[in-house]
Amino acid sequence: MPRLATQIEAILYLKGQPLSIEELSEYAQCDREKVADGLIELMADYAH
Secondary structure, three states, X not given: OOOHHHHHHHXXXXXXXXXXXXXXXXXXXXXXXXXXXXXXXXXHHXXX
């Protein structure tokens, strides 16, 4: 299973518009805290 940050990146790319953490948690089928952690990880990936 791909890491959550990768799933979030794919969801955002496919939707092509900003999404709330609530929407991301529904699409990724996980809780809001995990999505928030995944977003932080994704932002860190892009910062490097």
